[in-house]
Structure formats: C-alpha cells, structure tokens
Amino acid sequence: MTLILEKRRKLQEQEEARVTREGSFSRQAFLGIEKNRMRIFEKGKKADLDRLWKRKADLLLKFKEWCAQRQIPLVIAIIPDQFQVDQDLRQEIYQTYQVSAADLDLTYPNRLLSGYCRQHGILCLDLLAPFQEQGASQTLYKLRDSHWNEAGNRLAGEHTFNFLTQHRLVQGR
Secondary structure, eight states: OHHHHHHHHHHHHHHHHHHHHHOSSOHHHHHHHHHHHGGGGBGGGHHHHHHHHHHHTHHHHHHHHHHHHTTOOOEEEEOOOHHHHOHHHHHHHHHHHTOOGGGBOTTHHHHHHHHHHHHTTOEEEEOHHHHHHHHTTSOOBOTTTOSBOHHHHHHHHHHHHHHHHHTTSSOOO
C-alpha cells in the first residue's frame, strides 16, 4: 500500500511540474477563457450587469440573515481575475481580440459588490488593489491557469488575516 501511495505522489509531483512549465491551458484556450470573463467589465454591458445584479443581490442578504441567526459574521472577499491584475495578459487579449481598453471598466463589478456590502453592513475585502500593486512587480498567478501561485496565495492570506484581525474576527499574532 505504501508503495502505491508513493508512486501516486510521484506521479502527482511530475504532473504539477509539467503544469508549472507548460501551463494548465494552451495559450489560445487561456486567452479565450480570460476574454470570456471580461464580458462583465464591458462598459456597453453595464445595464445588463446592473439588471442581473438587482435580480440576484438579495441572495447576499439571505446569507447575512442565515449567518446572523447563527451569530456568525458574514465576510465577502472579492477575488480579482487575472486580467484585472496582469497588464501583459490584458494587452495580449486586447491585441488578440481587438478589444479596446477604453471599452472596459476593470473595477466596476468590484465597486458594485463592495458598495452593496457597505450599504447593507456586510464586511467586504476587495483584493484588487493589493493584487494590482504587487502584480506590477511579481507573478501572482500560475501559468495559464487563473489560480494563484504561492506568492498570490501568500498575498491573499496576509490581507485576509489583516482584515479579519482589524475587524476583531481573529486574534492577531
């Protein structure tokens, strides 16, 4: 049994190393995924996003109520998409799909959600600004994957811990 588990662990390590070198998706597939995610940031579709948001936003109030009944504070974390952080990726998408930066508002969905949370007394941590700042000098995402790498996880963990400490939801170090 130990031999089987060891072999499985080694195969998993080899696969992780391959993904680190080559990326989880092909360049073309990954750009398509990120381009598709960009739709909610298109200025021309703000009205569509607002309509969808108005239909679904009350779900957060139901979560808040459910948590309050159990004396649990609701905390929302807004996780930035890689193209919001990675300027080189954005430029590649702009060029590949003939998208204009002027047609996008990279912070609108974040502002929509954080404003709603503020209005309804829901704690909200928006990680966009720290990720953009750190992402200017350091890679925070795995190659063609859209998930954080170790540095991205560390950054998110530090900001989340500080936020929770600041709001006295966890004890500081």
